[in-house]
Amino acid sequence: MSVDDGATDLDPLVKGWSGTVTLYDVARASGVHPSTVSRALDPTKHSRVKAETRERIIRVADELGYRPDLVARSLQSGRTGTVGVILADIGNTFITPLVHGIAAALESSRAMPTIAETQDDHARMLNILDHMLSRRVDGIVAVAARAADQQALEAAAKVVPVVLASRPLEETQLVMATHDDHEGGRLVAEHLYQLGHRTVAQLLGPNDVLNFPRRAEGFRQVVSDRGLHELTVDVCAERPVTEEGERLMELLLDNSPHLPTGVFAHNDLMALGALSVLRRRGLRVPEDISLLGCNDLPLVGHLTPPLSTVRLRPLELGKVAGDMVVRMLSGEQPASVSLGVSLIPRGSSRRLDGADRP
Amino acid sequence: MSVDDGATDLDPLVKGWSGTVTLYDVARASGVHPSTVSRALDPTKHSRVKAETRERIIRVADELGYRPDLVARSLQSGRTGTVGVILADIGNTFITPLVHGIAAALESSRAMPTIAETQDDHARMLNILDHMLSRRVDGIVAVAARAADQQALEAAAKVVPVVLASRPLEETQLVMATHDDHEGGRLVAEHLYQLGHRTVAQLLGPNDVLNFPRRAEGFRQVVSDRGLHELTVDVCAERPVTEEGERLMELLLDNSPHLPTGVFAHNDLMALGALSVLRRRGLRVPEDISLLGCNDLPLVGHLTPPLSTVRLRPLELGKVAGDMVVRMLSGEQPASVSLGVSLIPRGSSRRLDGADRP
DNA sequence: CTGTTAGCGCTTTCAC
DNA sequence: GTGAAAGCGCTAACAG
Numbered sequence: 026m027s028v029d030d031g032a033t034d035l036d037p038l039v040k041g042w043s044g045t046v047t048l049y050d051v052a053r054a055s056g057v058h059p060s061t062v063s064r065a066l067d068p069t070k071h072s073r074v075k076a077e078t079r080e081r082i083i084r085v086a087d088e089l090g091y092r093p094d095l096v097a098r099s100l101q102s103g104r105t106g107t108v109g110v111i112l113a114d115i116g117n118t119f120i121t122p123l124v125h126g127i128a129a130a131l132e133s134s135r136a137m138p139t140i141a142e143t144q145d146d147h148a149r150m151l152n153i154l155d156h157m158l159s160r161r162v163d164g165i166v167a168v169a170a171r172a173a174d175q176q177a178l179e180a181a182a183k184v185v186p187v188v189l190a191s192r193p194l195e196e197t198q199l200v201m202a203t204h205d206d207h208e209g210g211r212l213v214a215e216h217l218y219q220l221g222h223r224t225v226a227q228l229l230g231p232n233d234v235l236n237f238p239r240r241a242e243g244f245r246q247v248v249s250d251r252g253l254h255e256l257t258v259d260v261c262a263e264r265p266v267t268e269e270g271e272r273l274m275e276l277l278l279d280n281s282p283h284l285p286t287g288v289f290a291h292n293d294l295m296a297l298g299a300l301s302v303l304r305r306r307g308l309r310v311p312e313d314i315s316l317l318g319c320n321d322l323p324l325v326g327h328l329t330p331p332l333s334t335v336r337l338r339p340l341e342l343g344k345v346a347g348d349m350v351v352r353m354l355s356g357e358q359p360a361s362v363s364l365g366v367s368l369i370p371r372g373s374s375r376r377l378d379g380a381d382r383p
Numbered sequence: 384m385s386v387d388d389g390a391t392d393l394d395p396l397v398k399g400w401s402g403t404v405t406l407y408d409v410a411r412a413s414g415v416h417p418s419t420v421s422r423a424l425d426p427t428k429h430s431r432v433k434a435e436t437r438e439r440i441i442r443v444a445d446e447l448g449y450r451p452d453l454v455a456r457s458l459q460s461g462r463t464g465t466v467g468v469i470l471a472d473i474g475n476t477f478i479t480p481l482v483h484g485i486a487a488a489l490e491s492s493r494a495m496p497t498i499a500e501t502q503d504d505h506a507r508m509l510n511i512l513d514h515m516l517s518r519r520v521d522g523i524v525a526v527a528a529r530a531a532d533q534q535a536l537e538a539a540a541k542v543v544p545v546v547l548a549s550r551p552l553e554e555t556q557l558v559m560a561t562h563d564d565h566e567g568g569r570l571v572a573e574h575l576y577q578l579g580h581r582t583v584a585q586l587l588g589p590n591d592v593l594n595f596p597r598r599a600e601g602f603r604q605v606v607s608d609r610g611l612h613e614l615t616v617d618v619c620a621e622r623p624v625t626e627e628g629e630r631l632m633e634l635l636l637d638n639s640p641h642l643p644t645g646v647f648a649h650n651d652l653m654a655l656g657a658l659s660v661l662r663r664r665g666l667r668v669p670e671d672i673s674l675l676g677c678n679d680l681p682l683v684g685h686l687t688p689p690l691s692t693v694r695l696r697p698l699e700l701g702k703v704a705g706d707m708v709v710r711m712l713s714g715e716q717p718a719s720v721s722l723g724v725s726l727i728p729r730g731s732s733r734r735l736d737g738a739d740r741p
Numbered sequence: 742c743t744g745t746t747a748g749c750g751c752t753t754t755c756a757c
Numbered sequence: 758g759t760g761a762a763a764g765c766g767c768t769a770a771c772a773g
Binding site: 417422432433458460461 | 758760761762
């Protein structure tokens with residue numbers, strides 16, 4: 026509490042009021058050199074200072090309410106202990122566990138996530154990358170990658186470790202943690218086939234978010250292998266959201282010569298949109314049309330009918346992705362990972378009346 | 384591209400590879416003093432440098448891929464251009480627009496939000512506050528305040544501007560942007576009364592998140608004014624989540640002498656939990672029991688039945704809160720704000736059979 | 742075990 | 758209009 030020697034400038038107490046107690050204040054107040062304080066307070070170098078002095082320093086430090094300035098430390102050390110996490114949309118409940126997974130993995134290396142949102146807009150992505158690099162993040166997990174962002178992400182990867190999570194990119198050296206979307210599409214088509222459906226359709230997600238064309242591909246592979254008939258509309262969603270699901274469902278209904286009996290919306294939000302259009306038009310799900318989504322968002326099991334969907338593993342994916350950056354921070358070069366997915370049959374898909382198998 | 388003069392150390396190009404081009408590199412490569420570069424690149428001091436030199440500097444800067452080091456700048460300036468946003472749970476879709484509102488307001492002052500999550504855990508709140516202060520955020524918007532956090536938040540407020548958003552605290556000097564929860568509770572009770580309900584119940588949210596006791600109070604005021612009968616269970620939720628809604632609904636059903644005809648779950652997630660319990664027990668909503676929530680989450684209108692609920696205005700609230708910190712950053716001391724709420728009647732609440740009014 | 746010195750990258754007086 | 762020098766708060770050699 027007492028500033029004994031003739032310290033020239035501000036009284037630590039006064040500075041305490043304004044919230045700025047520095048290492049120098051602690052040093053002065055405990056009669057040692059700043060670097061000794063630095064050592065005493067650094068768990069790593071704990072030992073190199075006499076137990077007695079150390080305790081005194083620690084006591085003085087928290088009497089004064091000293092709080093290390095991470096900004097200064099970062100400037101000195103070149104590391105901020107911060108990993109940028111780039112999301113498309115915080116509102117998508119699919120990414121919540123993903124973020125938690127990333128955070129959990131980062132915790133192990135005492136790093137903290139810094140979240141930013143692209144709104145699926147390329148310009149925003151550029152801004153965010155630029156800003157994060159200026160902020161000197163130690164690494165980046167990009168959950169919002171679109172085809173257009175590829176170049177920028179690869180450029181960023183020359184500066185800091187970059188991991189692509191959930192959304193892959195084509196022909197890139199970037200490390201990726203993704204789901205097997207091809208398999209997801211396959212599972213849905215196969216499910217419909219097994220239930221006796223022969224005329225099916227897809228509500229396509231944005232083409233430049235690779236997950237969606239891959240789901241489409243998987244689906245089409247079964248369509249072709251099993252000899253199904255796929256009704257198509259020549260358009261895909263701009264963004265993978267409810268409103269686009271509505272738009273596409275309406276297009277499908279308006280432009281098809283006849284109705285499909287099974288529809289695969291490329292994600293749950295789009296399925297939700299499709300559902301309200303169907304309801305509005307007096308078509309029942311699943312009696313008239315079976316509808317499936319993808320992602321298994323928390324609420325879709327509570328819908329009426331509960332939505333059949335493809336279950337992803339966002340928490341695990343986040344952990345894997347977070348782990349990857351952490352490892353890259355210590356020089357490793359982890360291999361990309363693709364997680365398996367599973368189909369969750371619920372009330373929105375059902376066996377077609379008159380289907381030939383039990 | 385060419386480093387003409389006999390620069391002693393690293394070739395900027397080489398440094399460029401490692402992503403670290405400093406002001407000095409730009410200065411050297413364009414034959415001026417670092418401070419001139421600083422001025423040339425600072426929009427504010429743009430003018431104080433000859434147009435010709437400035438253009439050259441700018442050109443060289445981006446040829447070299449110069450990126451200002453925000454960490455260094457922050458150390459020098461004492462401001463990080465960063466506002467800490469403390470949430471309870473990113474997964475709660477209610478806070479998405481809230482965060483967007485905050486971000487939008489911050490954008491006006493070129494600040495960026497830094498998001499952290501307490502999980503409604505006091506210890507985490509302490510950690511986060513400490514970390515944010517160490518990171519030298521310019522201000523804090525706390526959306527996750529619980530009664531236990533009050534002291535810590537007030538302490539933080541001595542260091543940087545702190546705004547409480549959405550969750551108020553009792554008897555505090557902290558600036559707040561909140562909804563009128565008392566009114567919310569009142570609206571629900573009055574709605575039930577108008578529909579002919581006379582025996583009602585609440586599923587109480589956590590007591591130390593002040594919104595909930597206030598909703599309870601508003602509700603009880605009408606109960607008392609209108610002479611309704613309120614069935615009570617002597618327990619409130621630990622956290623305002625679906626599982627707790629289930630638990631409380633079960634307690635209510637198991638411990639009440641008879642059933643209420645109208646139930647107010649203190650938020651939509653708890654209502655969701657209550658709904659599945661009711662369904663599981665063969666009770667129909669709204670035929671047997673009318674159920675209301677609070678928040679008007681995006682999906683609850685799509686449920687079956689669509690949930691009657693209290694609509695809040697999170698986007699607006701976020702803007703207000705963000706605006707408040709921004710103003711506090713320039714020395715103002717804005718007054719607290721309370722936003723109005725409205726009742727959205729939907730399918731989950733209905734006129735009681737045999738109710739005496741049309 | 743502790744003090745000295747230098748410097749991370751930038752901005753900002755103060756000179757010229 | 759530009760250069761010189763100091764310093765933000767901290768850590769990390771290097772001495773002693």
